[in-house]
Amino acid sequence: MPELPEVETIRRQLAPLVEGRRLVDVEILDERWSRPLAPAELAAALAGRRVEELGRRGKYLLWALEGDVYLAQHLRMTGALLYEPEPEPSHVRMRLLLRDGAGEHRLVVDDPRRFGTGELLLGTDALDDFFAARLGLEPLDEAFTIEHLRRAARGRRAPVKAFLLDQRRVAGVGNIYADEALFRAGVHPLRPAGRLTRGEWERLRTGVIAALRAGIDAQGASIDDFRHLDGARGSFQEEFLIHRRAGEPCPRCGREIVKMVAAGRGTYACEGCQRRPRRRGGTRQKARERVAVG
DNA sequence: CGCGCAACCTGTCTGC
DNA sequence: TGCAGACAGGTTGCGC
Numbered sequence: 001m002p003e004l005p006e007v008e009t010i011r012r013q014l015a016p017l018v019e020g021r022r023l024v025d026v027e028i029l030d031e032r033w034s035r036p037l038a039p040a041e042l043a044a045a046l047a048g049r050r051v052e053e054l055g056r057r058g059k060y061l062l063w064a065l066e067g068d069v070y071l072a073q074h075l076r077m078t079g080a081l082l083y084e085p086e087p088e089p090s091h092v093r094m095r096l097l098l099r100d101g102a103g104e105h106r107l108v109v110d111d112p113r114r115f116g117t118g119e120l121l122l123g124t125d126a127l128d129d130f131f132a133a134r135l136g137l138e139p140l141d142e143a144f145t146i147e148h149l150r151r152a153a154r155g156r157r158a159p160v161k162a163f164l165l166d167q168r169r170v171a172g173v174g175n176i177y178a179d180e181a182l183f184r185a186g187v188h189p190l191r192p193a194g195r196l197t198r199g200e201w202e203r204l205r206t207g208v209i210a211a212l213r214a215g216i217d218a219q220g221a222s223i224d225d226f227r228h229l230d231g232a233r234g235s236f237q238e239e240f241l242i243h244r245r246a247g248e249p250c251p252r253c254g255r256e257i258v259k260m261v262a263a264g265r266g267t268y269a270c271e272g273c274q275r276r277p278r279r280r281g282g283t284r285q286k287a288r289e290r291v292a293v294g
Numbered sequence: 295c296g297c298g299c300a301a302c303c304t305g306t307c308t309g310c
Numbered sequence: 311t312g313c314a315g316a317c318a319g320g321t322t323g324c325g326c
Contacts (some may be wrong), residue, residue, distance in 0.1 A: 001319035059320075098321065113303045115320065158297060167322050174319055264299065266317075
């Protein structure tokens, strides 16, 4: 569920409510959430510490706690963070009690599908290693350049949509924003990543940034599960240009939007504005087809 | 190493 | 109405 704009929305809402406060109690109610640590182990490592900063890397929410201790939290598909929910939601996996001079406040992780996780990282070296192994460039950083994209995609035959979804290439883009960015760029999701021209990478870079910014401005997309801290919905789903709009006219050319599968995910495109790749290239592929026919 | 796909879970919706 | 099957914003691990 939550991609970069959704996690950033949560971070912006939550940071002023947790920074400077102390985690006086930590309850972890699902051993999947804390794995490989036992719930009690992770809870003990966090409890009693002051929250210094709430950050974000890709789709991770990063809690920086006093004593050089970090929690890298991921909401995966159906995780939601809720501040003092009334009543408590039905799938609570973690509960935090935060205290400052004025009083105590409750923060809860609700997650029906149980994919969400919280990883304990001790020290900045462990932190850097963790993200270096998982995440590529932040698309909203200045370092997110055409040159970086072209280099990372060189020789890749997988569809450009798979490239955008690979967190080690670009951090934070998920299924919604990949579709939106590709449409904005006029690039078909099934085009092999290594085949894009420099001009297409230029448009795709711009499209990724624009789609993510629009998502943040709308405070995220709530198709189904995503909720703000207070349970409110984001509104970006109302501004989707292409995602989940199969059968509707393309906002640019009017042709009917189609749904397909790319990178194993439901994918939406306008095949008038986004030119489908012709078959597949490569002599090896052709040879295999000849054998199959012959 | 690159790539595609199953698996991890639960809930919801669709079609028969 | 009931039920099987498909599908869902993500990531990881396996086999080729």
